[in-house]
Amino acid sequence: MKTAIILFNLGGPDSLDAVKPFLFNLFNDKAIIGAPNPIRWLLAKYISAKRAPIARGIYQHLGGKSPLLEQTQDQAAALQKLLGNDFKVLIAMRYWHPFADQALQEAKAWGAERVILLPLYPQFSTTTTGSSLKQWHQLAANSFGETRTVCCYPVExxxxxxxxxxxxxxxxxxxxxxxxxxxxxxxxxxxxxxxxxxxxxxxxxxxxxxxxxxxxxxxxxxxxxxxxxxxxxxxxxxxxxxxxxxxxxxxxxxxxxxxxxxxxxxxxxxxxxxxxxxxxxxxxxxxxxxAAAVSSHPDFIKGLADLVGDPGAARGKACGSQCLCKGEA
Known part of the structure; x- marks a missing residue:
């Protein structure tokens, strides 16, 4: 069965000009600021404008952009190599390119029969995994024959x-x-x-x-x-x-x-x-x-592959009442 693996991550600006719109997308997320629209939209505009100069200074230390996409691409490539040709690993960033709708279109174009949603957040939060899963289900409702979800894996x-x-x-x-x-x-x-x-x-x-x-x-x-x-x-x-x-x-x-x-x-x-x-x-x-982040450490990538094989394996008692994927895997 052709299976698309959707790796969820936060995303990051790919240039200094992208810092402000990236921040707006972040603060305009209802999971981050719970106020209703148009209040949330106005708050997101205000906060992103206020924080952009500070954030641009931070990204100047990193060569003018976030390194997160390249690192996620390395993780995706390592996981792809381990899983083989029956799988296609795609990246869905929440607040900057490539967005979830691009991953969705790529999965459809490839002919995916099944999708496994795999967040690069080991611990579940409504502000990270929860937000990404909600967006995906809104975009991809009934698009695939089967959708399975890894909600969290804190002790994988x-x-x-x-x-x-x-x-x-x-x-x-x-x-x-x-x-x-x-x-x-x-x-x-x-x-x-x-x-x-x-x-x-x-x-x-x-x-x-x-x-x-x-x-x-x-x-x-x-x-x-x-x-x-x-x-x-x-x-x-x-x-x-x-x-x-x-x-x-x-x-x-x-x-x-x-x-x-x-x-x-x-x-x-x-x-x-x-x-x-x-x-x-x-x-x-x-x-x-x-200590460095785990990045593409072989044990971590093997752990992700194991989760793809059994999305519910690492949950058990770790799964909280807020987890959105209960009953899906």
């Missing part, structure tokens, strides 16, 4: 092994400067979204616990923290900044590891590598290390 073994391997590289360097503290940094969310039943925070905790177990380091000093806060509302915590202050007070080196990002982009290459590194130096933290 390949993902966990790949994360642990990336951390081990930094650990082996860091232990020469005293016993470091491992900080698992995830993108934050407003507390109000979690209070509505979004399972993201709980699943981040599940991923982290699984990675700690895989590392098997005795008496490991570790903590979960959250980055990228925007606006005055209360967000889940502790923040990555707060954990860096605590590490400085305790005079311990840190290894910062992305736990919800599977690719490198502005939140890792700028926020973690530049901004938080600068803060760590300013605070006098003995040493600062950053």
């Amino acid at each position: 073994p390949g993902l966990i092994r790949a994360m642990a391997a990336k951390i081990r590289v930094e650990w082996d360097q860091a232990v020469g400067q005293g016993r470091p503290r491992l900080l698992f940094s995830a993108h934050g969310l407003p507390q109000s979204i979690i209070d509505k039943g979004d399972p993201y925070q709980r699943q981040v905790e599940q991923t982290t616990a699984a990675v700690v177990a895989e590392l098997g380091i005795a008496d490991l000093d570790w903590a979960i923290c959250y980055q990228s806060r925007v606006g005055p509302a209360k967000w889940i915590g502790p923040s990555t900044e707060d954990e860096l202050h605590r590490a400085a007070a305790d005079k311990v080196a840190v290894i910062v590891a992305p736990v919800a990002f599977v690719s490198e982009h502005s939140e890792t290459l700028v926020e973690l590598d530049i901004e938080y590194r600068h803060l760590a130096e300013k605070l006098g933290i003995p040493a600062y290390f950053r």
Whole structure:
């Protein structure tokens, strides 16, 4: 059976001119700002205009564009090679090209008989996977004979092994400067979204616990923290900044590891590598290390292939009440 795999990801601007419209698309998403139209549209116009200059400065550090598409293309190619010719791996970005409608048309043109929706977000959130799945179902209703969905895979073994391997590289360097503290940094969310039943925070905790177990380091000093806060509302915590202050007070080196990002982009290459590194130096933290995202690590790609074979395999108790794919796989 000809099966199209739709890889969902956030997307990112492909030029400095694309930064503002990318931000507008982001903030005009009802999953991000729940206000009804035209209020949401007006808010998205205002916020994107206000944030665009700051965001352009961030992307200037990255050569004038986001590297996310190229990294997602590498992941898609690696997965395609593993799955073979009966599958076609396509990319559907949420807020910038290539959009979901392009992936839909490519799947139809190829003659796909079945579609498997595979988010590159291991932990489910209404703001990421939920938003992408809703959009896809609106666009592709009854377009294929069968649609199956991977809603979340916070403890998928390949993902966990790949994360642990990336951390081990930094650990082996860091232990020469005293016993470091491992900080698992995830993108934050407003507390109000979690209070509505979004399972993201709980699943981040599940991923982290699984990675700690895989590392098997005795008496490991570790903590979960959250980055990228925007606006005055209360967000889940502790923040990555707060954990860096605590590490400085305790005079311990840190290894910062992305736990919800599977690719490198502005939140890792700028926020973690530049901004938080600068803060760590300013605070006098003995040493600062950053584990790489799993990207196209063979264990991670094999894990994705396993999920394609059994989309429900990694869910179980990890699946929260907000997950949209219950009963579909």
